[in-house]
Amino acid sequence: MKTRTSNRSNFHSEFRQQKKKGFSVFECCLGVLTLIPLVLLIVALTHTGGNRTAEQPADKPIHPPPPRPKNSNPTPPGNAPKSAQENAIPLYSADINGTEAWDRKKKLIGSEPMSGRWLNNCPAVPPPNYPEQFPIMDLIDNWNPDQAEAPAKHYHALCRFDYATDLEKAFAYREAELPFIVYNTPEAEDVVQKWNQPDYLEKFLGTERYRTEVSHNNHFMYFSGSSPRGKGNKAWRPPTSIEKMSFKKFKDTAVKCDMQNCSEDEQHFYFRVTAASSNHFIFKELPFFMPKKSIFIKDPKGQRGIHCRFGMREVIAENHYDGSRNVIGLFGGRRRYILSHPKECANMYLLPMGHPSGRHSGDACNYNPDCKDSANSVDYSKPDLEKFPKFRNLLANEVILTAGDFLYLPTHWFHYIISMGLNYQCNTRSGRSNEYSKFVKKCGFK
Numbered sequence: 001m002k003t004r005t006s007n008r009s010n011f012h013s014e015f016r017q018q019k020k021k022g023f024s025v026f027e028c029c030l031g032v033l034t035l036i037p038l039v040l041l042i043v044a045l046t047h048t049g050g051n052r053t054a055e056q057p058a059d060k061p062i063h064p065p066p067p068r069p070k071n072s073n074p075t076p077p078g079n080a081p082k083s084a085q086e087n088a089i090p091l092y093s094a095d096i097n098g099t100e101a102w103d104r105k106k107k108l109i110g111s112e113p114m115s116g117r118w119l120n121n122c123p124a125v126p127p128p129n130y131p132e133q134f135p136i137m138d139l140i141d142n143w144n145p146d147q148a149e150a151p152a153k154h155y156h157a158l159c160r161f162d163y164a165t166d167l168e169k170a171f172a173y174r175e176a177e178l179p180f181i182v183y184n185t186p187e188a189e190d191v192v193q194k195w196n197q198p199d200y201l202e203k204f205l206g207t208e209r210y211r212t213e214v215s216h217n218n219h220f221m222y223f224s225g226s227s228p229r230g231k232g233n234k235a236w237r238p239p240t241s242i243e244k245m246s247f248k249k250f251k252d253t254a255v256k257c258d259m260q261n262c263s264e265d266e267q268h269f270y271f272r273v274t275a276a277s278s279n280h281f282i283f284k285e286l287p288f289f290m291p292k293k294s295i296f297i298k299d300p301k302g303q304r305g306i307h308c309r310f311g312m313r314e315v316i317a318e319n320h321y322d323g324s325r326n327v328i329g330l331f332g333g334r335r336r337y338i339l340s341h342p343k344e345c346a347n348m349y350l351l352p353m354g355h356p357s358g359r360h361s362g363d364a365c366n367y368n369p370d371c372k373d374s375a376n377s378v379d380y381s382k383p384d385l386e387k388f389p390k391f392r393n394l395l396a397n398e399v400i401l402t403a404g405d406f407l408y409l410p411t412h413w414f415h416y417i418i419s420m421g422l423n424y425q426c427n428t429r430s431g432r433s434n435e436y437s438k439f440v441k442k443c444g445f446k
Contacts, residue, residue: 101162101184108334108402113156114142122159124169126176131157131339133395137383139338143398145381146218146264148314148420150336150400157397158339158407163295170295170408177410177435179339181399182295185406187288188329192403194285195331195424202248204285205273209244213270218314219381220270221366223356236356236373239366245271247310254312254422264314264381271310282306282426286329289428296327296406302431309426311335311419318362319348319380319416321440324429326409330401333423337407338380338416340396342436345443347394348414349377352444359445361416380416412436 102120113119115132134155143151161170163185173180194200213220221239250271257266275282278291283306291300302324309317311333321342340348348361355375357364363379365371378388385392400420401407409415411432440446 099162099184101164105160105183105402105404109150109400110334111150111154111400112152114153115156118156118160119158120160120162122161122169122173122180124172126173126178130159130178131397133157133341133344133397135392136338136340136380136394136396137392139396139398140380140383143336145316145336145338145416145418146314148418150334150420154336154400155396155398156400158399167295174295174298174408177433179410179413180408181401182406182408183404185288185404188331188404188406191285191331196403201424202251205247207246207248209246211272211274212243212245212250213240213272214243215240215268215270215366217266217367218264218268219316219318219362219366219379220268221318221357221362221364222320222360225356235371237365237368237371239357239364239368239371240270243269245269247271250310250312251422254310257313258421262313268312268315270312270315270317273308273310275306275308277305280306282308286426289327289329289426291430296329296428297430298325299431302429304429306426306428308424311417311423311425313419313421315419316381317417318357318360319414320360321345321412321414322409322429323411323446324432325411326427326429328401328407328409328425328427330403330405330407331424331426332403334403334420335401335423335425336398336418336420337401338396338398338418339409340394340414342412342414342439344394344396344414345440345445347390348443349388349391350443350445351375351377353446410435412440 106118114134134157139155143154158179158181159169159173160181160183161167161173163170163182167182170180170182219239223238223240250269253269256262257268262268273282277283283290286306288294288296289306291297291303293300297303304324319338319340351357351360351362351364352375353359355364361377361380364373364376378384378391383391399407403424411434413436437446
């Protein structure tokens with residue numbers, strides 16, 4: 001009996017020990033099951049982060065650059081005049097673009113930026129006070145508009161975006177309705193190659209005679225209608241005339257002007273080709289201007305054809321704004337653009353609404369001795385600061401466009417255009433924005 005009792009006791013003892021061990025295993029299982037969701041969550045987050053990093057190139061940060069502290073002062077550009085330093089934008093990392101396209105572009109421009117910065121590596125988010133602007137007389141004293149040759153430096157202030165790598169940035173600046181330049185567009189480079197072959201445009205445009213503006217000097221003031229309206233304009237005369245001209249005749253004259261360094265007081269021509277609809281042959285040459293959404297066309301329904309203007313040495317289109325978005329492509333030669341924010345209109349002495357050259361600055365008569373228009377305005381190349389004292393307060397910047405460049409100009413941005421030699425420009429418009437309407441309204445415009 002004692003043996004059986006002892007065996008039973010040993011059995012119960014072992015059972016209790018096994019039962020105790022069983023509870024330990026169960027508790028471990030519970031612990032593991034509790035940790036599994038947490039592990040899965042960590043793996044999911046890590047996997048998502050990996051995809052995000054893979055999709056985002058190293059040179060395009062996921063987050064925009066941190067804002068500049070409110071109490072910090074931006075470092076002024078090294079060679080910028082002191083009068084412009086208060087409007088300077090912050091300095092960013094050094095320009096990084098060693099591509100062959102950019103190196104070639106800098107050589108074509110032929111002039112360094114006054115600030116020492118090309119702005120070809122702009123941040124993804126437009127910085128405060130972009131684009132930088134300078135006193136207009138600093139620009140004119142450095143480079144008079146009547147002079148075609150570029151000086152060693154100019155007051156460049158616009159971001160340049162490589163179509164191949166910076167297209168997202170370009171869209172961001174367009175959404176912000178700010179001016180910028182796009183270059184290295186494959187389709188545009190093809191056009192540049194074709195249009196600059198010796199006989200391509202001559203064969204393409206044929207012997208047809210196109211509307212060509214003619215001026216007795218190098219200034220071309222826009223006008224509408226044949227007679228002025230409003231008091232004080234009775235002595236007005238059209239500043240330019242129209243002549244039908246073949247492309248060959250225009251080009252021969254322009255090349256001769258380039259070779260002989262023609263004077264601004266000689267007769268100049270401004271050749272025009274207009275494509276009113278997408279069926280026109282110009283649209284086939286410039287497919288990127290087709291009415292469909294792209295970096296060049298924001299509102300396809302608002303597109304109003306393509307307007308090509310071919311300039312010759314020292315041709316000047318007087319300062320003005322357009323009532324719609326404007327994308328300007330250059331496919332041969334070089335052009336200089338002097339740009340101003342719409343808020344600067346009070347300093348421009350714009351010709352008023354109702355005048356044939358309304359919303360423009362410049363000599364309304366184009367120095368025609370038979371014209372005595374009392375509603376005159378300031379001439380950028382020969383500013384009379386006693387007669388137009390507010391002009392010295394005007395702020396502006398400038399860019400040099402070369403073949404293959406596109407300039408985006410928002411609605412109401414002012415531009416003054418100078419041809420630096422024979423050049424081929426075409427532009428298109430796509431709707432309008434009201435971003436800057438309040439500024440031009442204060443100056444008497446809609």
